[in-house]
Amino acid sequence: MSQPQPEQQKPSLIEDLSVLTGRAFKELDATRRELQEKETRLTIIASESMEKIKELSGINHDLQEKVGFLLDISASLNKKNDELTRSNLELEKQKVHYDQMTRDLKSKLDQVLSKEKELSMQRDFLAKQVDEKTQDLIRAEKFTVIGELAARLAHDLRNPLSIVKNTMDIMRAKPTMRIDEKLQHFGRFDRSIQRMTHQIDDVLNFVKRSDLMLEQTSLLSILDGAIGNILIPPGVKISKPYADVQINCDSRKLEAVFSNMLSNAIQSMEENGEIKIRVTDLDYSVQIEFEDTGSGIPTAIQSKIFDPLFTTRQTGTGLGLSICKNIVEQHGGTLTVKSPPTIFTIRLPKNIVPKYEVRNLYTQ
Numbered sequence: 001m002s003q004p005q006p007e008q009q010k011p012s013l014i015e016d017l018s019v020l021t022g023r024a025f026k027e028l029d030a031t032r033r034e035l036q037e038k039e040t041r042l043t044i045i046a047s048e049s050m051e052k053i054k055e056l057s058g059i060n061h062d063l064q065e066k067v068g069f070l071l072d073i074s075a076s077l078n079k080k081n082d083e084l085t086r087s088n089l090e091l092e093k094q095k096v097h098y099d100q101m102t103r104d105l106k107s108k109l110d111q112v113l114s115k116e117k118e119l120s121m122q123r124d125f126l127a128k129q130v131d132e133k134t135q136d137l138i139r140a141e142k143f144t145v146i147g148e149l150a151a152r153l154a155h156d157l158r159n160p161l162s163i164v165k166n167t168m169d170i171m172r173a174k175p176t177m178r179i180d181e182k183l184q185h186f187g188r189f190d191r192s193i194q195r196m197t198h199q200i201d202d203v204l205n206f207v208k209r210s211d212l213m214l215e216q217t218s219l220l221s222i223l224d225g226a227i228g229n230i231l232i233p234p235g236v237k238i239s240k241p242y243a244d245v246q247i248n249c250d251s252r253k254l255e256a257v258f259s260n261m262l263s264n265a266i267q268s269m270e271e272n273g274e275i276k277i278r279v280t281d282l283d284y285s286v287q288i289e290f291e292d293t294g295s296g297i298p299t300a301i302q303s304k305i306f307d308p309l310f311t312t313r314q315t316g317t318g319l320g321l322s323i324c325k326n327i328v329e330q331h332g333g334t335l336t337v338k339s340p341p342t343i344f345t346i347r348l349p350k351n352i353v354p355k356y357e358v359r360n361l362y363t364q
Helices: 006-173 179-207 219-229 251-268 320-330
Strands: 215-218 236-239 246-249 273-282 285-292 334-338 343-349
Touching: 006 179, 215 219, 219 246, 219 251, 219 273, 246 251, 246 343, 251 273, 251 285, 251 320, 251 343, 320 334
Parallel strands: 236 273
Antiparallel strands: 215 246, 273 285, 285 343, 334 343
16 A cells, blocks of 8 residues: 655645634634624623612612601501500509499499488478478468458448448437438448448459450550549649550550559649659550659558558558559559659550469469
């Protein structure tokens, strides 16, 4: 076998090396491009990672702040919890104290209820006794007033009866008496009978109960009727109002009231002076004033003049002003007095609901 020549082997080796080198360069170029692509991808991944890291860092910062806030809240809650624990302990102590107080109060309350029951029984017993005593006093007062009224009436009737008896004795003793003398004695009879009738009428008006007979009436017409019912002495002047008012009233009873006011005024002036009557329209009510020029009413007795049986005169039942007050109040009005000068003031509603309100001692 023949051996190859060295000169012939060199080109083949160079070719192999060239092929290997080209191949290596290709592989290196591919590797370079691959590395560049990986570098690019890594750069993108790194950039995205940095963004994520920044975002996560912000989230972490927010979480740290929230954790700090929650820690502060937790510390505050722990503090509040400690305070509540102490408060609960204090409340437990107070509860024990209040429970003891409640038991004590219940015991005291039971004692109070027992005492209250005992006092209620005593009160009922005393109320019954007071009621019985009150009824006894009312009956005794009624009998006292009846006795006083009977004594007053007997005293007041005795004088005119004595006049009647004496006059009858005189007329029997002188059967041939002249006409003028008989007329004088008949006048005494008439005055005595009128006086007794007046006394009896006062008592009946005070005792009896009667309803109002209401009708629309002129106030001036009632005043004129009252003035016409009394004897006016020459020395007495009566000044009447000019304005008239229509009121719903019992004209008969009010006329009796006005007559009594005028008669009292004439007697207080000793039949010499002036009586002023004033009427004032007050929209829903009317005011009537009787003013006289008499000596006046002492302050000490002004509060008593409307009391039944109270009088400062030697004669009379003392029922006149009491009856007047009852009639005015029955009309829903008021009767007052002030002095000096003496002014009796009557205030009446123009329209009232008909009802009987006044009850005196004898109708109870």
